[in-house]
Amino acid sequence: MILARVKGSVVSTHKSEKIEGIKFLLLEALDPSTMEGKGSYVVAMDAVGAGPGEVVFYVSGSSARMTKVTDKKPADASIIAIVDNIEINGQYVYQKGQE
Amino acid sequence: MILARVKGSVVSTHKSEKIEGIKFLLLEALDPSTMEGKGSYVVAMDAVGAGPGEVVFYVSGSSARMTKVTDKKPADASIIAIVDNIEINGQYVYQKGQE
Amino acid sequence: MILARVKGSVVSTHKSEKIEGIKFLLLEALDPSTMEGKGSYVVAMDAVGAGPGEVVFYVSGSSARMTKVTDKKPADASIIAIVDNIEINGQYVYQKGQE
Amino acid sequence: MILARVKGSVVSTHKSEKIEGIKFLLLEALDPSTMEGKGSYVVAMDAVGAGPGEVVFYVSGSSARMTKVTDKKPADASIIAIVDNIEINGQYVYQKGQE
Amino acid sequence: MILARVKGSVVSTHKSEKIEGIKFLLLEALDPSTMEGKGSYVVAMDAVGAGPGEVVFYVSGSSARMTKVTDKKPADASIIAIVDNIEINGQYVYQKGQE
Numbered sequence: 118m119i120l121a122r123v124k125g126s127v128v129s130t131h132k133s134e135k136i137e138g139i140k141f142l143l144l145e146a147l148d149p150s151t152m153e154g155k156g157s158y159v160v161a162m163d164a165v166g167a168g169p170g171e172v173v174f175y176v177s178g179s180s181a182r183m184t185k186v187t188d189k190k191p192a193d194a195s196i197i198a199i200v201d202n203i204e205i206n207g208q209y210v211y212q213k214g215q216e
Numbered sequence: 217m218i219l220a221r222v223k224g225s226v227v228s229t230h231k232s233e234k235i236e237g238i239k240f241l242l243l244e245a246l247d248p249s250t251m252e253g254k255g256s257y258v259v260a261m262d263a264v265g266a267g268p269g270e271v272v273f274y275v276s277g278s279s280a281r282m283t284k285v286t287d288k289k290p291a292d293a294s295i296i297a298i299v300d301n302i303e304i305n306g307q308y309v310y311q312k313g314q315e
Numbered sequence: 316m317i318l319a320r321v322k323g324s325v326v327s328t329h330k331s332e333k334i335e336g337i338k339f340l341l342l343e344a345l346d347p348s349t350m351e352g353k354g355s356y357v358v359a360m361d362a363v364g365a366g367p368g369e370v371v372f373y374v375s376g377s378s379a380r381m382t383k384v385t386d387k388k389p390a391d392a393s394i395i396a397i398v399d400n401i402e403i404n405g406q407y408v409y410q411k412g413q414e
Numbered sequence: 415m416i417l418a419r420v421k422g423s424v425v426s427t428h429k430s431e432k433i434e435g436i437k438f439l440l441l442e443a444l445d446p447s448t449m450e451g452k453g454s455y456v457v458a459m460d461a462v463g464a465g466p467g468e469v470v471f472y473v474s475g476s477s478a479r480m481t482k483v484t485d486k487k488p489a490d491a492s493i494i495a496i497v498d499n500i501e502i503n504g505q506y507v508y509q510k511g512q513e
Numbered sequence: 514m515i516l517a518r519v520k521g522s523v524v525s526t527h528k529s530e531k532i533e534g535i536k537f538l539l540l541e542a543l544d545p546s547t548m549e550g551k552g553s554y555v556v557a558m559d560a561v562g563a564g565p566g567e568v569v570f571y572v573s574g575s576s577a578r579m580t581k582v583t584d585k586k587p588a589d590a591s592i593i594a595i596v597d598n599i600e601i602n603g604q605y606v607y608q609k610g611q612e
Contacts, residue, residue: 118438118457118490120424125248125304127219127273132297133263133283141217141273141297143248143304149422149440149455158248160217160273164430164488169306174424174438174457176488179278179377179476179575183488184430191263191275191282191296193217197488198429198438205422205440207466224347224403226318226372231396232362232382240316240372240396242347242403257347259316259372268405278377278476278575290362290374290381290395292316323545323601325516325570330594331560331580339514339570339594341545341601356545358514358570367603377476377575389560389572389579389593391514415537415556415589417523446521446539446554461529461587471523471537471556473587476575480587481529494587495528495537502521502539504565 118174120200121146123167127160135190142167142196144175149203152211161194162187172200172211217273217296220245222266226259234289241266241295243274248302251310260293261286271299271310316372318398319344321365325358333388340365340394342373347401350409359392360385370398370409415471417497418443420464424457432487439464439493441472446500449508458491459484469497469508514570516596517542519563523556531586538563538592540571545599548607557590558583568596568607 121144129141140163145154161175164184173196181187181195203211220243228240239262244253260274263283272295280286280294302310319342327339338361343352359373362382371394379385379393401409418441426438437460442451458472461481470493478484478492500508517540525537536559541550557571560580569592577583577591599607 120455120457125302125306125309127297127302128300129273129297130300131264135283136296143302148453150453156247156249158219160219165428174426176490177277178474178490180479180488180490182279182282183479183486184432189282191279191294193275193277193279195488197433198424198426201425201427203422203424203440207422210422224401224405224408226396226401227399228372228396229399230363234382235395242401255346255348257318259318276376281378281381288381290378290393292374292376292378323599323603323606325594325599326597327570327594328597329561333580334593341599354544354546356516358516375574380576380579387579389576389591391572391574391576417554417556445552447552462527471525473589475573475589477578477587477589480578480585481531492587494532495523495525498524498526500521500523500539504521507521 118176118197119146120149120172120174122154123169123171123173133191139186144173149205149210159194161196162192163196165196165199167196167199174198174200217275218245219248219271219273219299221253222268222270222272232290238285243272248304248309258293260295261291262295264295264298266295266298273297273299316374316395317344318347318370318372320352321367321369321371331389337384342371347403347408357392359394360390361394363394363397365394365397372396372398415473415494416443417446417469417471419451420466420468420470430488436483441470446502446507456491458493459489460493462493462496464493464496471495471497514572514593515542516545516568516570518550519565519567519569529587535582540569545601545606555590557592558588559592561592561595563592563595570594570596
């Protein structure tokens with residue numbers, strides 16, 4: 118899974134009928150060693166109710182269909198967790214609410 | 217899913233019999249922070265009737281088969297939505313019809 | 316799917332028994348905006364009878380198994396179409412037989 | 415599969431119900447020719463009980479679901495082996511416990 | 514499939530029970546236009562009995578499970594062929610035993 122930050126959202130009215138009612142969030146992948154954005158963006162389906170600015174991780178490929186929200190849907194990226202903290206070499210590099 | 221712009225189309229008469237009758241669009245991935253093309257192209261099957269110049273997002277991998285149009289077909293990229301707007305940090309970076 | 320040109324072939328006598336009798340073509344991905352090769356190569360199974368120098372597109376991942384030739388085989392890249400023409404912004408950038 | 419070193423961990427309380435109880439480790443891909451980190455990180459589910467600093471390899475894509483721990487879960491990266499040694503051209507470039 | 518050379522091997526005693534008894538080879542992807550290594554490495558399961566220094570191609574993703582050796586296993590890269598020769602533009606760029 119890839120760490121990313123919720124940067125915004127994407128709205129579509131004209132879309133595959135299978136994805137009606139799903140929220141599409143725009144994620145920017147982040148480098149956990151610096152917590153900076155990497156400049157690469159993906160549109161992900163939201164399986165956990167993530168909000169703007171939150172750090173999450175998403176799952177890619179066929180496993181993006183393995184959530185209740187995305188089951189059998191044409192999803193290749195689904196947010197499956199809102200991150201509380203990230204630790205590298207025993208040090209917190211991210212703690213939610215303490216940025 | 218990846219944001220892209222419809223740049224053109226690809227025509228083939230000699231092809232796998234499973235993909236007869238499907239429209240193949242040529243997409244250029246775009247960077248939503250600038251709305252510029254990234255110079256990388258993909259041929260996608262069209263599940264929504266997208267047209268030239270439109271901003272869309274497409275789904276990759278096995279999930280590209282999870283639409284009515286592409287079911288059981290050898291698709292690894294399918295357009296599943298025509299984008300109305302893209303918002304980053306609370307600002308619209310793209311609104312259809314206002315480019 | 317990815318646009319590529321058939322550059323050559325790969326022969327193997329010692330291989331998985333599941334891929335006996337299949338032709339392996341060497342493809343170089345191409346940039347449709349210039350029709351130049353990108354210097355990245357892939358070995359693809361041929362589901363359409365493509366020949367040397369032809370422009371094709373191939374499908375990757377599990378969908379590479381969704382052709383008659385590659386059904387249930389260990390394929391991650393299959394040629395599914397020989398390209399007749401490619402159009403970008405309303406202009407032909409490639410027409411078969413007119414290179 | 416990709417060689418990587420366990421650099422840390424990621425904690426989430428708000429997540430897909432399917433991944434309750436799974437440990438998420440933060441891996442940095444490594445170049446076996448130098449045993450240096452490559453600066454690219456992935457969050458992986460742990461199917462083998464790997465610990466901080468250990469060299470492992472992980473499996474990506476749908477095959478990340480093919481372990482007891484990750485069966486049917488939204489996993490796209492699962493650690494499936496703790497590495498004892500790596501040999502290149504007949505020389506050990508890594509032996510566990512001898513770094 | 515991707516062309517690569519067998520550079521070495523990886524040994525693990527502590528691993529997913531599903532991959533007991535499988536040989537893990539370390540491959541370096543190669544550029545067929547020069548036959549030089551590209552500096553990117555992957556750990557692959559061996560379905561054909563490849564040996565050190567041999568040129569092979571491997572299959573990625575779910576199709577890596579489509580061999581007798583790797584059926585239902587957490588494999589995302591499996592060697593499926595030992596290469597005899599590679600031809601580009603009608604010229605051999607590689608012939609086994611003539612390096």
